Amino acid sequence: MSTTAGAPPRFTPRTWGTLFVLCGAIFLEGIDVAMLNVALPAIRADLGLSTGELQWVVSAYVLGYGGFMLAGGRAADLFGRRRMFLVWLAVFLVVSAVGGLAGEGWLLIVARFVAGVAAAVMTPAGLSIITTGFEEGPQRNRALLVYSGTAAGGFSLGLVLGGLLSAVNWRLVLFVPAALALVILLLGAALIPATPQERTRDRRVDVLGAVTVTAAIVLLVLGVERSAHSAAGWTTATIAAGLVLAALFVLVERRSAAPLIRLGLLRSGALVRANLAGLLFAAAFFGFQFIAVLYLQELRGWSALETSLAMLAIGADAVLAPTLTPRLVERFGNAKVIVAGLVLAVVSYALFLPISTDTVYLAMFPTMIVLGVAFALAYGPLTIVATDGVAEHEQGLAGGLLYTAFQFGAALGLAACTAVLTGASGGVDGYRSALVVPIAAAAVAAVISASGLRKRVAR
Structure with a gap:
């Protein structure tokens, strides 16, 4: 890779190939979920699943993904990205192929859990390949913005592809990611270079730390994710157990000779703010999508494909993230661009508040397109700040922290929106009430990020 003064960073064919493979993997993860x-x-109808069993098709992936992310990120640092x-x-x-062949609900649920664990390792590994393989500064920033735009584009396109494929056969939504994974695997084996540091690094494993933090995150995600569907006592006990294990993990890390997470990493105010803002941003984003899908399909009677097409405008960030955002970051810095994106997110959710039983799509479009711009401005720069200045041997861990925050935030936002909708009187007023969750979450995220701007001015 090379740069000239005032010119955008240039990538060699090999680095473009590596970035293409890694973008393919994050695109794969996005379309798979969507x-x-x-x-x-369609899965419920074919396999005869109850509502509770169907919920576990989603929950199993969330638990595997969120629960094993930190351990997966550290594994990338220790055993080679x-x-x-x-x-x-x-x-x-x-x-994915096994899930597509499943004839019983339990097999599909197990396959989704293992798929979540796999994503929990390969996602921070892919991110850390970028943060260690591209020079810190404009080169890495552009690579990360292209990467994050691809991730969002995958999710947006996945909504449409899911509607098309499930109309033919729901098993295609698992077979298609499996076929795409095969292509990425073959290209990755040929294009992604191994570094000498990966072969010589100390590989001592903090087993107790890995077990306690993974169990803690699994219990916390499970408690939050199931809070709207389970008794209050069960939810409280699950979350309490997760907090106890989290406290035990901190004690283990303070005494470990080779900790899973060096606690000093959390002394970085910018890193902590980026992770907190990322958690709340994900809570707002996924909470809003949940509300919008239910509103369009259950209240308005739109089909899955019509709903997917209605939300396609959010995918504008796939174009804006690698084109507009780098220029804004270069001129104003990551912190200001993040705050602008989060403020736009608040505006986009507020624009959806006037919905009624006969709102035309043209009135919903501003929400979708503004949210796409907000995502383009916030997501990539948050990724940059959360990994900026972190030592190379901890880049996988930094990526794991960020994606754990995103995953836990998504579970938190979905649970909160479900709780509001469940307790609401019904009708369009219930959806308006639930919109308070994404509006509040995005607003708090903006305040947290803006606090970093105030501290910088004070210094």
């Missing part, structure tokens, strides 16, 4: 969500009604990326991409390929 397509399966759209196909849930390229190796972990390719091995767990192969696992993802196999279990």
